Amino acid sequence: MNAHSMSVLGLTSTEEDVYRHFLRNPGTPQRRIPGTSPDERETVLRAVARLRELRLLHGDDATTWAVDPVVAVPRLAGEQLDAAHRTMRQLVDMRPVLRSLRHERPVPGAAAPGDAAAALVRLEDPRAVRARAGQLAFGARSEVLAADPCDALTPERAAYARHLDLGRLSRTVRVRVLVRTTALADAESLGRMRHLHAGGAAVRVADQLSETVLVCDRHAALVPIDARDTGRGALYTEESGLVSSLVGLFERLWATATDFADLAAVDTGRTVRLTDTQRLVLTAMCAVSKDETGARQARMSLRTYRRHISDVLTLLGACNRAQAALLARERGWV
Structure with a gap:
């Protein structure tokens, strides 16, 4: 030219x-x-x-x-x-063209991945779940919402996280990640949170979190078939009502969670030693999400359990339990 x-x-x-x-x-x-x-x-x-x-x-x-x-x-x-x-932008999302062409030549059988006519697509193979999660994240143009209630980064969850690659995404789109407080006690989970936070993702920590959710651009979502057993597969949907409900759930959890950026370790410059009882309570606090369960594990009353937690927070100089779990992990106490 x-x-x-x-x-x-x-x-x-x-x-x-x-x-x-x-x-x-x-x-x-x-x-x-x-x-x-x-x-x-x-x-x-x-x-x-x-x-x-x-x-x-x-x-x-x-x-x-x-x-x-x-x-x-x-x-x-x-x-x-x-x-x-x-x-x-039109070339990135070819689903409208695909749907239009499919209407010209109907294909029998299951709906194609992006076909909005199907309210739910069932994915039972873990590899298919990871692939769909990767496709969703790769195609995200404005926002990704992810909630992960796992306490530790298992090999299965690590593979899922690699397919999502939220650390890369956070440089181009808005990424918000919710994790459980108990995950702070796991070295690999903590490392992943730091990586996401350093990459620009907004990370928050919630005491009560049991839902695994992935929503991209408030248009498509992926949730487990069984919240107690994510190995059973996931459900994919683009149905606007379902996606809106999941976004609403995420926003409610997000509003009450603690910002990971506020949980930075604070070195008080003094040596702190825990009693055996305090160490037992701290371990229980980092392992369970409900005080009643922790009190039973520690074999003490709920009131005594909570008093010991308050003492541990004071010793650590922590403002809340999430920060206490992070500080305890960094000091090698849990």
Whole structure:
């Protein structure tokens, strides 16, 4: 392509010739455009009309001026960039085209992955679940919401996390991640949280979290078939009512969770030692989500259990249990 051609800016050769003519001959009438035969006259008039529509020519038929190139070229370039951006966004999400074509030739059997006509798509193979999670995350354009109630980063969860690759995503889209307080006691889970936080993701920690949720662009969601056994597979949906409900659930949990950024370790500069009872209570607090369960494990009353937790928080200089779990993990106490 000629580097001096205006075709890259969306003009035809005739439109460019007309524009250049009025740059050289400002204030002249349209009828003086040279080299215009009767057969070409209609093409030239269409070019003039479009140049006026693009605001590259002003004046009337008797006196016409071309807009200064310093103004015209950036304007045309901006319009071409906007058009290219719209095209790229359409190419990223081909589901509307796919649905349209599928309606032309119905295919018997299960609905295709992106077919909104299917309220739920059941995925029972863990590899299929990881692949769909990766596809969802890769195609995200604005936001990813992820809630993970696991206490430890098992090999299965690690593989799932690799497919999501939220650390990479957080550099291009808004990523929000919810985890359980008890996960702070797991070294690999804690490392993953730090990685996500350093990459730009917003991470919060919740005491009460039992739902595994993945929502992308508030358009599609992935949830486990059985919340107690994620190995049984997942359900994928694009049904707006279901997705909205999951987003609402996530937002309620998010509003009451503690920001991971506020849980940074605080070195008080003094040696702190826990009694055996305090260490037992701390271990229980990091392992369970309910005080009643922790008190039973520690074999003490609920009131005594909570008093010991308060003492442990004071010793650690922690503002809340999530921060206490993080500090205890960093000191090697749990």
